Amino acid sequence: MEAQYPAHWEADVVLADGGTAHVRPIRPADADRLRSFYSRLSDESIYFRFFGPRPRLSDRDVERFTNVDYVDRVALIATIGTEMVAVIRYDKTGPGEAEVAFLVEDAHQGRGVASVLLEHLAATAREHGIETFVADVLPANMRMMGVLRQAGYTAQSRFADGVVRMTLDLTPTETSAEVTTAREHRAESRSIARLLTPGSVAVIGASREPGGVGQTVLRNLLAADFTGPVYPVHREVRAVAGVRAYPSVTAIDGDVDLAVVAVPAGSVLDVVEECAQKGVHGLVVVSSGFGETGAEGRERQDELARTARSYGLRVVGPNCLGIANTDRAVRLNATLAATVPGRGKVGFFSQSGALGTALLQRVAQRGMGISTFVSAGNRADVSGNDLLQYWEEDDATEVILLYLESLGNPRKFTRLARRISRRKPVVVVKSGGTPSGHSAEELGLPDTAISSLFAQAGLIRVDDLIQLFDVGQLLAYQPLPAGPKVALVTNSDALGLLAADACLAAGLEPRPPVNLGAAAGAAEFGAALEGELASAGVDAAVVIYMPPLPGDAEAVAAELLRVSQSSGKPVLTTFEGHLGMHPALQVTEPGASRERPAPARGSIPSYAAPEEAVRALAQAARYAAWLSQPATPPPALDDLDPDRARTLVHDLLSAPEPAPVPKSAPVSEPGAAPAPVPGPVVEAARARRAVRSAAFAEPGPPVEIDAAELLSCYGLTVWPAEMVRSPEEAVAAAERLGWPVVLKVADPGASRRAGTVRLGLTGPEMVRHAFTEFADQLGEKVLAVQRMAPQPAVPTVVGVVEDPAFGPVVSFGLGEVTARLLQDQGYRLAPLTAEDAAALVRSVRAAPLLFGQYGYPPVAVDALEDLLVRVGRLANDLPEVARLDLDQVLVGESSVMILGARATLRTPAGPRLDGGPRRLS
Secondary structure (H helix, E strand, C coil): CCCCCCHHHCEEEECCCCCEEEEEECCHHHHHHHHHHHHCCCHHHHHHHHCCCCCCCCHHHHHHHHCCCCCCEEEEEEEECCEEEEEEEEEEEECCEEEEEEEECHHHCCCCHHHHHHHHHHHHHHHCCCCEEEEEECCCCHHHHHHHHCCCCEEEEEEECCEEEEEEECCCCHHHHHHHHHHHHHHHHHHHHHHHCCCCEEEECCCCCCCCHHHHHHHHHHHCCCCCCEEEECCCCCEECCEECECCHHHCCCCCCEEEECCCHHHHHHHHHHHHHHCCCEEEECCCCCHHHCHHHHHHHHHHHHHHHHCCCEEECCCCCEEEECCCCCCEEEECCCCCCCEEEEEEEECCCCCHHHHHHHHHHHCCCEEEEEECCCCCCCCHHHHHHHHHHCCCCCEEEEEECCCCCHHHHHHHHHHHCCCCCEEEEECCCCCCCCCHHHHCCCHHHHHHHHHHCCCEEECCHHHHHHHHHHHHHCCCCCCCEEEEEECCHHHHHHHHHHHHHCCCEECCCEECCCCCCHHHHHHHHHHHHCCCCCCEEEEEECCCCCCCHHHHHHHHHHHHHCCCCCEEEEECCCCECCHHHCCECCCCCCCCCCECCCCCCECCCHHHHHHHHHHHHHHHHHHHCCCCCCCCCCCCCHHHHHHHHHHHHHCCCCCCCCCECCCCCCCCCCCECCCHHHHHHCCCCCCCCHHHCCCCCCEEEECHHHHHCCCCCECCEEEECCHHHHHHHHHHHCCCEEEEECCHHHHHCCCCEEEEECCHHHHHHHHHHHHHHHCCCCEEEEECCCCCEEEEEEEEEEECCCEEEEEEEECCHHHHHCCCEEEEECCCCHHHHHHHHHCCCCHHHHECCCCCCECCHHHHHHHHHHHHHHHHHCCCEEEEEEEEEEEECCCEEECCEEEEECCCCCCCCCCCCCCCC
8 A cells, every 4th residue: 555645745836047946755557757857867866866877777676765654754845847857855863853955847946846855854753753864065166065054954064985964953943934935036036027027928819899808908918018029819810910920839939928818717727738838927817707606616626726836836816907017228018908007116915806996997097007017817826925025025115015805825815914014015905704614603603803903013004995095005115103193274264173083083193274264375385384384293284275266276286295205204295186196296206207207205195175184194004013013032931841842732632532631739828830740641641752743643633622731831820629519518618718708600601601600708697698699599519619719809711712713813802791892802923922912902992991081990901911812822832722712811010810711622634834844835
């Protein structure tokens, strides 16, 4: 029987030059593929691999190389099309150690194939407890030594017996993570650059029919004056739109960088094969009939992505509007939209093909301009994540606008956004709902959670397309505000008051409006704005120019531009009700044509109403506040024991029967924190050797546990409690725990219901009476006794959910019934930095209760934030923790007390892939 391997060992990857390949374990059926690969190698490559000549592989060699056990002997290959182009393997040589070697076809050396294979092989090795790779390399084989040294792992080398022995410690390090991230970034950026800056374009399916999809794209390419050759492809005609046509892509005389595909869905795969033969770099598939049509179309779409990637091609679409690049050196309009905005500073991604034309028209009407535009349609391959990587490096793009209907890889999306938002603002319209493939109800994450996670990453999430462009035009042409203080200069008292009210509603701090009166002209507006901006108490200004009678708008605009350009503070206007970049308020980009002027930074955006200007300014102010916070890593915590936690979780999931619930020791003195006693599961596990990762254990049913022992691994202690079944047991427990005590319903969900807790019981009779009362009124026979926590304290709730899309998410809210009913909760991705924890606490509407407002005393918020950081670390370390509920967490004047903690453990389907080797999602 052929050995099996985990599905996540296969991956599509982007190479250093932007092409793609497929990585997978070798199989016995690859024998002929291996022979063919070997026959194409140079003598030098063979010599470097085998330390001598080996003209051919024997049948025994082939059998040995293609038959591995995927544990002690593993080999991964990279394929492009049907051909194998590289192989890497390890053979275990001792405990925790394996010998590694790789071989790359000469024609593909220098493309980063070996580096990405090493990343994937190291990940598979770690899954089987291999911690070290050893490689013997000939001194002249500088390429292999370079790959090993540049992987980011700790490497050592020594020379003996004519070879260099290199040793790699496979323990992931900050350096190795940075190397992987940097390579992923460069590769994905280059793959998109090849799409957006083609030297030539073929339009496949360009018919002579007026209004046809292919002909529309062709005419738009020609109308935009694309700087390279355009090749119509039609099986029968000799010319389309006056341009010579070719019967196939392969018949074209010159090179083809980009192909726009507009043929029926059933013919697209044949076109992909032809484009691969021609050496095309990328495809824009505007054809419909794929995932949007149902299950059969989805299968066709998946096959399209697999086939294209296997041949090294990236795909935009299918069912998309197309792509555009306004760079004067390119002038690409490979879209179905005749109207493409002029040159600008905004990169624009739209998942919707149907909305794309209208969106481009709105941008053009505002006079904003764009740098590049991509409509991904069904997003079979190229996604918003790829575009983020490209726009991060694109000097022509200063602001990124995204219209998203779903999130293909949300964890990667937020990781990228958090980094890129530090350099460039990212504004997102995310339509209501949750990431594709699951619902919020299944995940336990409402849409507000996505907003919280976006905010954590520095993303500016807006409610609709109007706000997307409102915010985009401000960020593209004006500086960020240094704070929330806003000056209002107006010639309308009513509009000034509306703007002030809008500021207060948006969390800004307006100054009293400066009303210049209906007759105010350029001099009055210039002087008033200059005076306001000169004040240290002003961070931004909103100018309202709505004269009841026609005035000298050009002169007013000139004064506003003059004053704003020297202030360094953002200025927004409602200028005669104009929406967008008013021509009189523009600073023209040098070199722009008269027909299509490009606004430069310093241009002042205008809004139809002052409220819209204020909303855009508020978003910019929140983004500026996020930027002002340092980008720090999660804090180092010295008192953690994640290895003990992993062993505990593994044993709990492996236990044939439910594991015994560990108990906490009673408190030795009043007010002292209880010291947890290690449970029997952990004590037994300490004597064991390394265990196989739970990620590859046989899936079993969820296991619900008391989480006290698990939390103790992260320096957190659960307030002791004892389950009792009679009044006398309750009294005895109270004597052991110490008076006063609390008696409560043992059901973990009881804290969500009123009347399930009796506080401050100071003697046996009070305990007996409370027990009897519970039994009579609620029918409860099992109750919990806990020592009374110090008062005063604010009840809060902390939780974790392992979301299949986002990964581990930490939630926080107050424990009051009203806060629960209003779902007043905040969310953050784990692990949490100190800043994340502070922002999470302050994100809930009831947060003022923690800071001494409304009659509550101030409590130990710093201790609460420390708890959140620790819980976030636990969630990040242990993907097996499907859910964790700390209910309640009392925040007192000097400490926090966890009154109850339950966890649900589940064997995950596999490791979290976003933190592993590079792969296309």
